[in-house]
């Protein structure tokens with residue numbers, strides 16, 4: 001057990017999928033894994049371990065925002081020896097050509113948050129994805145005929161943003177979409193020599209106001225999970 005994860009040693013796989021929403025972890029584990037077993041319930045942050053195509057996989061919630069994800073990712077890597085981490089999250093599009101349901105593979109993640117300013121101070125560290133995972137996820141998306149965009153995203157600390165100028169600057173600099181965790185995930189993976197990728201589904205559009213219905217979310221999120229699983233074990 002670690003401070004925030006109740007799993008026993010050996011109950012967590014070396015490869016972990018990380019949705020923000022613990023209920024998405026439950027749904028994905030019950031939908032895609034064989035013999036999923038719940039390995040964490042501490043604070044309601046559900047984690048499941050099972051197999052996919054014969055390989056052990058854990059799917060574990062992170063909560064929303066970088067401080068929450070940081071707790072789980074630190075403990076997964078340092079206390080459970082996790083080596084590959086793929087976030088499966090929702091995201092808001094920031095470019096006209098990125099549509100609802102599309103997939104976004106985050107090559108880099110810009111942020112104002114602590115991974116950059118708190119640790120690196122005057123240096124602007126560039127958190128980036130693992131190339132092998134990114135390439136495998138792109139191949140998996142293309143082979144399914146899924147619209148997929150690869151590029152920079154923005155990891156914001158605030159869902160209800162009081163800095164519309166920042167969003168506008170991100171759009172002007174080609175940032176594809178906004179979410180709230182990837183910069184910290186990539187920074188922790190770099191620090192600990194792990195592999196990380198964020199596979200995201202566009203759930204709403206900041207420029208057009210379009211948003212997925214709950215039914216649409218289910219179908220769109222299924223493709224994201226399959227692509228993350230295929231990339232993780234490729």
Ligand SMILES: O=P(O)(O)O[C@H]1O[C@H](CO)[C@@H](O)[C@H]1O
Pocket residue numbers: 019020021063064065088089090091159178179180181
């Ligand atoms: O769908 P998840 O993975 O939670 O990700 C996005 O959704 C949450 C905001 O609604 C934030 O966590 C953001 O990053």
Ligand SMILES: O=c1cc[nH]c(=O)[nH]1
Pocket residue numbers: 090091092093159178179180203204206
């Ligand atoms: O963080 C997020 C996630 C989805 N959509 C947004 O606008 N922001």
